[in-house]
Amino acid sequence: MAQPRDAEEQRINRIFGSYLYIFPSLLVFTGIVRTLYTAYRSHHLPRTDPESRTPNRRVYPPSALSSLFSRYIKYPALFGNRHSQPIGWYTFPTRLEALLVGIYWFINISFLFVKHGNADNGIDGSKILADRAGVLSLWNMPIFFLLAGRNDFLVWLTGWSYGTFHVFHKWVARVSALMGMVHSVAYAVYMYQIGDEARRWNPAYWWNGVSAMIVMGLILVLAIFPFRKKAYEFFLITHIIGVMVFLIFLYHHLKLSATRMYNPWLWACIAMWAFDRFTRLLRILILNYGAFSRNPQNHHLARAKFVKGTDVIQLTVYPSAEDVNYFPGAHYFVFLTGTWRFWESHPFTAAAWRPSGPMMPAYNAADIHKIKRSLSGSLKNSGRELEIKCLIEGAYGVNHPLHLYETVVLIAGGVGITTILPYLCDYMERARGSERRTMTQRLVFLWTAKEEELVENLVSKRFPRGCLTRRDISMQLYVTKMKPGQTEFLPGVKYKRPDIGEILRAEQARLVGKMSILSCGPSVLVDIVRTAVVDCLDKDRKHIEYFEESY
Structure with a gap:
């Protein structure tokens, strides 16, 4: 039996x-x-209608059950206010x-x-x-x-x-x-x-x-x-x-x-x-087929340099493919084949993509300490832009549907701007002309950084033209570290730490329709934003959706 x-x-x-x-x-x-x-x-x-304050759809307030679920279950950290930040040896x-x-x-x-x-x-x-x-x-x-x-x-x-x-x-x-x-x-x-x-x-x-x-x-x-x-x-x-x-x-x-x-x-x-593994190899071959050619002229190089006055490395990649499947929030992995640590893959977020080049400028946001270990010595010793051999793999990530919300709040910390900036460019592209391809009527762009030079560099070279003067975009730029004895300041920049909770509450008070909030930055910043979102949900029953990218 x-x-x-x-x-x-x-x-x-x-x-x-x-x-x-x-x-x-x-x-x-x-x-x-x-x-x-x-x-x-x-x-x-x-x-x-970009001039209207009335949403172009009927928006009902969320139910009491939905509000309670978002307030107490969906968004809060498991313990206290620390989600991206570790508690002891663990991130919960x-x-x-x-x-x-x-x-x-x-x-x-x-x-x-x-x-x-x-x-x-x-x-x-x-x-x-x-x-x-x-x-x-x-x-x-x-x-x-x-x-x-x-x-x-x-x-x-x-x-x-x-x-x-x-x-x-x-x-x-x-x-x-x-x-x-x-x-x-x-x-x-x-x-x-x-x-x-x-x-x-x-x-x-x-x-x-x-x-x-x-x-x-x-x-x-x-x-x-x-x-x-x-x-x-x-x-x-x-x-x-x-x-x-x-x-x-x-x-x-x-x-x-x-x-x-x-x-x-x-x-x-x-x-x-x-x-x-096979799909990763296929992605590398598709984006870098010229690197495997016998003709050295087809071997593309990336250009790396420090942003003046900072420890941030800007990497400009020239892949073989005309289409790298770029979208807001896309990140790639770069293999520095010109160094002895050629097997390491370094994640970075693409700040922009210009297919006519092709060219992909990016500031490494997810793992800057590793790429600095491989490059910083050479860059600092040369004191100039450095050309390196590399391969890229991607694109990965999620394109959050921010264009489906009447109000969008984008919050970036430091080099987290590389994730947030493409969404600003996407909004301006969608809002162009009479046929608007977005429901967004107001966009708040908040960026806080330690280095004044980083803000100056990106605002002058990477920000879309006209974004600083548009009435439907609220640009809020913060520098948290002043130089000793500094007397000259960048116009339109506040030299202090932003009160993110107060900013979100103000946007909630004027909200008509639905609001989405996207943050990307150090773990301390995204935890502050998450806590502020939960507090807003406790104040009023309005539709608020929170998206988070951290590094």
């Missing part, structure tokens, strides 16, 4: 493993519906992300213990628990492999940020590791209970499983925030090598099992990893 009972337990385990995918599928379906609705609204924009998700993660963990733990009615004694119970935990661990693996890649197609389908998917990637991986640990411990107990019978088992089967579990634990330990922050390249290399070693051990563990029915989930993980 043991074999039929084992077969029945395996069938039940596979059913519960499949049920794991219901909740994530519902979340993805919700995101797809939201994306389709946004696309429909974008293609059916009502005619707008938002309350909404934590709630969704908690539900998913509850489902996993519930499935681990329900319907164990075929256990006749403690020995059977240990084996059934071990098998159930092993199935749940394995069924979770394709999810966190999918969410780990740069080319996660769920980002395109749902419009959610990479940051959101990385939160789910980490927590799904952790629950998978927890189930793997339960699987290992429960089987150890089972082998102790059966005594001499355990000697008939293949030792390689046991040790491959134990080794896979140990490697998975090491991967999780080396992925904690201090390692990622202080030694990112070490984290990345150990992460990639660790995952490869883990998959090898897991492959041999499953290969020696009594059944091969679990192999498809392992191959699904390998296929997702291979798809991401």
Whole structure:
């Protein structure tokens, strides 16, 4: 009777493993519906009058339930006012992300213990628990492999940020590791209970499983925030090598099992990893095909220089392709093939794209310390613009639908301006002429930076012409660090820290229609903006949507 009972337990385990995918599928379906609705609204924009203060659609105030949800669940940080800033060794998700993660963990733990009615004694119970935990661990693996890649197609389908998917990637991986640990411990107990019978088992089967579990634990330990922050390249290399070693051990563990029915989930993980790597290689070849030509004249160079008076590096890239799929908020990865650290990829946000060049000026915003480590010595020693060989990969990111809101508030800190500035240019392009392709009637542009030279450089060279004098655009520029004895100041610039809460409350008071807020900058700034948005939601029932990009 043991074999039929084992077969029945395996069938039940596979059913519960499949049920794991219901909740994530519902979340993805919700995101797809939201994306389709946004696309429909974008293609059916009502005619707008830039001089009118009345929205061109009927806007009802949000329901009390919707306001409470946004105020207490959707936007607040999980603990206090720190979301992007770490608390100790960890950066915590938002309350909404934590709630969704908690539900998913509850489902996993519930499935681990329900319907164990075929256990006749403690020995059977240990084996059934071990098998159930092993199935749940394995069924979770394709999810966190999918969410780990740069080319996660769920980002395109749902419009959610990479940051959101990385939160789910980490927590799904952790629950998978927890189930793997339960699987290992429960089987150890089972082998102790059966005594001499355990000697008939293949030792390689046991040790491959134990080794896979140990490697998975090491991967999780080396992925904690201090390692990622202080030694990112070490984290990345150990992460990639660790995952490869883990998959090898897991492959041999499953290969020696009594059944091969679990192999498809392992191959699904390998296929997702291979798809991401192949797509990244394809992106590099498409954007940089001239770099692989035998003709040296086709080899394009990037130009790097310090913005005078700052530690900010401006990088101007000349890719081979005429179309780099540029959009507001797009970011790319650059490989400095002319340096000995050619394998490192540095993320940067493109501030502009001129296809007639082609040319892509950018200020590295996401990982400036790494690119400085590779370039700053050469740049400072030369004291001039430096030409370097490079390859780019992209575009990645999300184009937030800010044009569907009557009021748009853009908030940038430091080199976060590279993410925010393209949205200003996009608004001015959409608002040009009689056929306006935007519902936005008022745009507030707030930029705060330490260095006066950075503000002067970008305002004079990168800001769209006429943006400083338009009545529908409120330009608010702040410099937070004055030079000793400074007597000359930039016109239109305030030399102080902005009161972001007061600015948002003022815009909320005059709001007619819906308002979107996008912030990008250091973790301290985006946490201040998030807190101010939550406070605004507590004051009045108005439609406010918050988008965040941090570095």
